[in-house]
Amino acid sequence: xSKVTLKDVAARAGVHPSTASRALDPDKGSLVRVDTVERxxxxxxxxxxxxxxxxxxxxxxxxxxxxxxxxxxGNPFIAPVVRGIENHLEGRGxxxxxxESRDDPDRMLRxxxxxxxxxVDAVIVTGARNGDERALRRAQRQVPIVLAVRYLPGSGIPAxxxxxxxxxxxxxxxxxxxxxxxIAQLRGPHDISSFRERADGFRTRLQxxxxxxxxxxxxxxxxILEEGRRLMDMxxxxxxxxPSAVFAHNDLMAVGAFEALASRGRSCxxxxxxxxxxxxxxAAFTHPSLxxxxxxxxxxxxxxxxxxVMLIEDRxxxxxxxxxxxxxxPRHSTLGWHAAPTPQE
Amino acid sequence: xSKVTLKDVAARAGVHPSTASRALDPDKGSLVRVDTVERxxxxxxxxxxxxxxxxxxxxxxxxxxxxxxxxxxGNPFIAPVVRGIENHLEGRGxxxxxxESRDDPDRMLRxxxxxxxxxVDAVIVTGARNGDERALRRAQRQVPIVLAVRYLPGSGIPAxxxxxxxxxxxxxxxxxxxxxxxIAQLRGPHDISSFRERADGFRTRLQxxxxxxxxxxxxxxxxILEEGRRLMDMxxxxxxxxPSAVFAHNDLMAVGAFEALASRGRSCxxxxxxxxxxxxxxAAFTHPSLxxxxxxxxxxxxxxxxxxVMLIEDRxxxxxxxxxxxxxxPRHSTLGWHAAPTPQE
DNA sequence: AGCGGAGCCGCAATCGATTGCGCACTGATG
DNA sequence: CATCAGTGCGCAATCGATTGCGGCTCCGCT
Numbered sequence: 013x014s015k016v017t018l019k020d021v022a023a024r025a026g027v028h029p030s031t032a033s034r035a036l037d038p039d040k041g042s043l044v045r046v047d048t049v050e051r052x053x054x055x056x057x058x059x060x061x062x063x064x065x066x067x068x069x070x071x072x073x074x075x076x077x078x079x080x081x082x083x084x085x086g087n088p089f090i091a092p093v094v095r096g097i098e099n100h101l102e103g104r105g106x107x108x109x110x111x112e113s114r115d116d117p118d119r120m121l122r123x124x125x126x127x128x129x130x131x132v133d134a135v136i137v138t139g140a141r142n143g144d145e146r147a148l149r150r151a152q153r154q155v156p157i158v159l160a161v162r163y164l165p166g167s168g169i170p171a172x173x174x175x176x177x178x179x180x181x182x183x184x185x186x187x188x189x190x191x192x193x194x195i196a197q198l199r200g201p202h203d204i205s206s207f208r209e210r211a212d213g214f215r216t217r218l219q220x221x222x223x224x225x226x227x228x229x230x231x232x233x234x235x236i237l238e239e240g241r242r243l244m245d246m247x248x249x250x251x252x253x254x255p256s257a258v259f260a261h262n263d264l265m266a267v268g269a270f271e272a273l274a275s276r277g278r279s280c281x282x283x284x285x286x287x288x289x290x291x292x293x294x295a296a297f298t299h300p301s302l303x304x305x306x307x308x309x310x311x312x313x314x315x316x317x318x319x320x321v322m323l324i325e326d327r328x329x330x331x332x333x334x335x336x337x338x339x340x341x342p343r344h345s346t347l348g349w350h351a352a353p354t355p356q357e
Numbered sequence: 358x359s360k361v362t363l364k365d366v367a368a369r370a371g372v373h374p375s376t377a378s379r380a381l382d383p384d385k386g387s388l389v390r391v392d393t394v395e396r397x398x399x400x401x402x403x404x405x406x407x408x409x410x411x412x413x414x415x416x417x418x419x420x421x422x423x424x425x426x427x428x429x430x431g432n433p434f435i436a437p438v439v440r441g442i443e444n445h446l447e448g449r450g451x452x453x454x455x456x457e458s459r460d461d462p463d464r465m466l467r468x469x470x471x472x473x474x475x476x477v478d479a480v481i482v483t484g485a486r487n488g489d490e491r492a493l494r495r496a497q498r499q500v501p502i503v504l505a506v507r508y509l510p511g512s513g514i515p516a517x518x519x520x521x522x523x524x525x526x527x528x529x530x531x532x533x534x535x536x537x538x539x540i541a542q543l544r545g546p547h548d549i550s551s552f553r554e555r556a557d558g559f560r561t562r563l564q565x566x567x568x569x570x571x572x573x574x575x576x577x578x579x580x581i582l583e584e585g586r587r588l589m590d591m592x593x594x595x596x597x598x599x600p601s602a603v604f605a606h607n608d609l610m611a612v613g614a615f616e617a618l619a620s621r622g623r624s625c626x627x628x629x630x631x632x633x634x635x636x637x638x639x640a641a642f643t644h645p646s647l648x649x650x651x652x653x654x655x656x657x658x659x660x661x662x663x664x665x666v667m668l669i670e671d672r673x674x675x676x677x678x679x680x681x682x683x684x685x686x687p688r689h690s691t692l693g694w695h696a697a698p699t700p701q702e
Numbered sequence: 703a704g705c706g707g708a709g710c711c712g713c714a715a716t717c718g719a720t721t722g723c724g725c726a727c728t729g730a731t732g
Numbered sequence: 733c734a735t736c737a738g739t740g741c742g743c744a745a746t747c748g749a750t751t752g753c754g755g756c757t758c759c760g761c762t
Contacts, residue, residue: 017718028742033720040721045740062499065475066414067718070747075411077454077475085440088433088638095430098457107471109422110455112443126452130410130422154407267642293433293637297612299644362748373712378750385751390710412748415717705762712755720746728739 016059025055032056036063069131078320079127079155080110081120083139088292089309093138093160096313104321106133117143124151134320136160156323158331160316162206170323170331172316176206179305179338180213183259183287186303186340188221190347192257192285196226198243198269200261201233207261210289214259226255231265240268248276256284257346263288263295266302266345285346300344308336361404370400377401381408414476423665424472424500425455426465428484433637434654438483438505441658449666451478462488469496479665481505487548501668503676505661507551515668515676517661521551524650524683525558528604528632531648531685533566535692537602537630541571543588543614545606546578552606555634559604571600576610585613593621601629602691608633608640611647611690630691645689653681 022032027048034040035052044052055061069075080097082090098108109132113120120140124147127135138160140148145164148157152169163171187195197214200207215225228246231239240260248254260266266288273280280286280300288295291306315334323331367377372393379385380397389397400406414420425442427435443453454477458465465485469492472480483505485493490509493502497514508516532540542559545552560570573591576584585605593599605611611633618625625631625645633640636651660679668676 018720019718029719030721030743031741034741037720043740048740062470062474064415064718066411066420067747068720069411070409070415070718070749071720073747085443086436088436091431091433091436094455095457098430098455107454107456107475109452110439110443111452112440125407129407130452294639294642297639297643363750364748374748375713375750376711379711382750388710393710409748412717413750415719415748416750418717703762706760708757708759710755710757713753715752716750717748722745723743725742726740729737731736732734 016061017064018061021052021056021059021061024059025052027052073131074133074324075131076106077130077132078106078108078317079130079132079135080108081113081123081127081135081137082110083113083115083141085112087139089161089290089307090138092309093313093316096310096315097136097317098313099310100314100317100321106321113137113139113144115139115141117141117147120144121147121150124148127151128154131155133324134158136316136320138162138316140164156320156327156331158316158320158323160312163333165205168330170319171333172312172319173333173335174307174312175335175337176209177213179289179307180210180215180259181217182305182338182340183210183289184214184217184221186287186342186346187257187259187285188218188223190257190285192255193223194226194253194255195223195257195259196228196247196255197259198228198240198261198265199230200236200265202230210261231261236262237264237268240265241272242268244269244272245276248272248278254278254284258284258286260286260288263290263292263302263304266304267294267298270298270345281345281347287346291341295341296343298345303343303346304341306339306341308338312336361406362409363406366397366401366404366406369404370397372397418476419478419669420476421451422475422477423451423453423662424475424477424480425453426458426468426472426480426482427455428458428460428486430457432484434506434635434652435483437654438658438661441655441660442481442662443658444655445659445662445666451666458482458484458489460484460486462486462492465489466492466495469493472496473499476500478669479503481661481665483507483661485509501665501672501676503661503665503668505657507549508678510550513675515664516678517657517664518551518678518680519652519657519683520680521554521683522558524634524652525555525560525604526562527650527683527685528555528634529559529562529566531632531687531691532602532604532630533563533568535602535630537600538568539571539598539600540568540602540604541573541592541600542604543573543585543606543610544575545581545610547575555606576606581607582609582613585610586617587613589614589617590621593617593623599623599629603629603631605631605633608635608637608647608649611649612639612643615643615690626690626692632691636686640686641688643690648688648691649686651684651686653683657681 018032019029022029032052035044035049111123113123134156136158140159140162157169159169159171163173199211202208218225228243260269266286269286288302288304291304295302295304319331363377364374367374377397380389380394456468458468479501481503485504485507502514504514504516508518544556547553563570573588605614611631614631633647633649636649640647640649664676
């Protein structure tokens with residue numbers, strides 16, 4: 013275990029520790045004569061000196077560490093967000109402390125306290141819920157906070173989100189452009205804002221095309237795949253002509269819809285076109301491959317990190333909120349078998 | 358921004374900071390009279406005192422922070438591992454600093470230095486490569502290291518892995534049990550130990566059944582899906598009868614194999630059965646759904662964290678290596694369309 | 703009353719790096 | 733030769749929490 017401290021380096025270079033500190037700091041290098049800097053650098057190299065970020069953090073009041081709180085590490089959508097954050101931090105000398113809140117306000121509180129105690133320079137919270145607002149407000153007095161993915165309306169906390177209303181509109185436009193007129197949506201639970209928004213965007217866009225939206229009851233929380241199957245089945249068995257296209261509020265519901273169609277002997281997209289949401293990795297591998305709306309996870313992470321860095325540099329700044337546009341990824345489930353989908357990879 | 362320090366708490370409680378420190382430390386609580394402890398606790402609560410983990414870390418030489426280095430945050434297999442680690446850390450007062458090496462030895466070196474500078478108590482490295490050995494050895498002199506997922510043979514660094522040889526044998530047994538005799542494997546790059554082992558396990562198990570393994574050249578690093586397609590295509594077009602079953606070294610290669618089969622007008626599992634590896638989330642949703650070998654990611658993370666914690670508590674200890682058994686998940690790609698696969702969810 | 707001992711707690715040093723202040727030295731100038 | 737500007741660098745304080753050491757208090761016992 014090495015225990016080389018700044019003092020050791022200074023001794024070897026024959027200077028005072030304070031001089032060594034300045035010589036090793038790129039910003040302060042000019043305060044020391046060039047040959048002294050060289051001598052100190054050499055000594056540091058020879059001893060294998062490794063600065064102590066803890067001690068430095070104590071003195072400077074800055075840890076160059078950023079906290080990330082995610083609701084669920086298992087959610088595949090989180091990986092690109094975290095990656096986007098990491099990537100933006102890279103090269104700025106920052107690292108990320110990561111913690112999981114598991115959609116539990118108590119845990120959220122504990123986790124935020126823990127991060128505050130570690131004096132992180134800022135915190136990015138993905139997937140905040142309404143119940144988390146108290147904890148977030150408290151933490152905000154100690155450390156700058158940026159929300160990602162979900163936001164808290166009226167909280168004034170800067171948030172980087174994706175635009176789900178626009179995502180709903182994209183889905184609507186896509187189906188209309190492909191000639192569909194009898195269109196339904198398989199809704200996710202309404203108490204989650206992102207589902208509500210994509211439902212609203214979809215419906216209002218269809219209205220602008222003078223097309224009514226066929227609504228079924230809203231899906232329960234889980235298992236979400238079963239809900240997709242159940243709702244699709246209701247559409248197929250209720251009176252009147254079934255829709256020619258459905259918008260499933262996420263990819264798993266879409267897969268459930270596939271299963272319902274298959275079990276009733278209907279084909280997709282031949283009888284009913286299906287469009288999903290999220291562009292889960294599996295979407296490219298279902299049968300048929302699933303047209304879906306891709307959310308800009310990586311960019312979202314980058315923007316959140318960028319906002320956090322700005323808040324660190326100027327804590328007075330209010331911080332800007334931002335909503336990133338999703339992208340439609342056309343695949344076979346709405347295009348038919350022989351049309352070539354445009355790959356978006 | 359609060360700046361309540363231990364001194365403030367002590368002043369309010371009318372005691373010396375050192376007493377306050379002891380009163381607030383559960384391990385030292387007995388060194389202080391009960392009513393004093395109460396008074397200090399009350400003062401801390403009223404002031405909203407939040408200990409400074411940085412200062413504490415400096416003095417104690419322990420940061421209660423663990424570093425995680427992952428090769429690729431986008432790899433879906435990583436999420437459960439990280440989650441398992443997090444979960445084990447939870448309640449022990451530890452948190453995880455996470456960083457990405459991106460399979461680049463230079464980055465690995467930088468990242469490890471960075472973690473060492475932050476004085477993390479231990480580091481878990483998932484997905485180490487041979488080229489990383491130098492960096493790991495150097496880092497090991499500063500901080501205990503535990504490998505996860507991949508290990509470095511002969512390095513003596515404790516490693517928690519899954520038993521890929523056994524995984525290969527599982528795959529072989531499964532295919533043989535289903536009557537296959539002409540069997541090939543689509544190999545991943547051989548310089549990664551886990552690919553090598555699953556290849557060996559598979560081959561030796563087939564040998565024990567007196568069945569030769571049809572080998573094709575080894576796959577390149579990426580894009581791995583294309584490699585699966587390319588190798589499967591080679592098998593289909595080379596002289597002689599093609600195999601009736603193939604073992605793809607991961608699920609993406611298996612999907613590539615699906616594509617090669619489809620483009621040559623062969624069916625799966627009718628003409629060729631395919632078995633994958635990893636049980637990627639998509640495996641349940643491919644067409645046909647993919648029989649595969651599931652790796653115990655979550656448990657692996659927990660065990661790695663456990664080992665790391667033991668090393669922290671006793672740095673002299675060598676640290677135990679461990680290999681966790683994978684599980685075969687039968688689905689349609691080897692069972693045929695009408696047999697009901699046993700769900701493993 | 704005096705002594706021993708246990709229990710509490712304060713003092714001051716410590717962890718390692720950073721930084722405001724100011725001394726010392728150089729060289730130029732009057 | 734004295735003074736001044738200017739540069740280079742050392743001293744000591746600082747960040748906040750922790751802890752070894754030693755002192756004080758109080759109790760019980762003789």
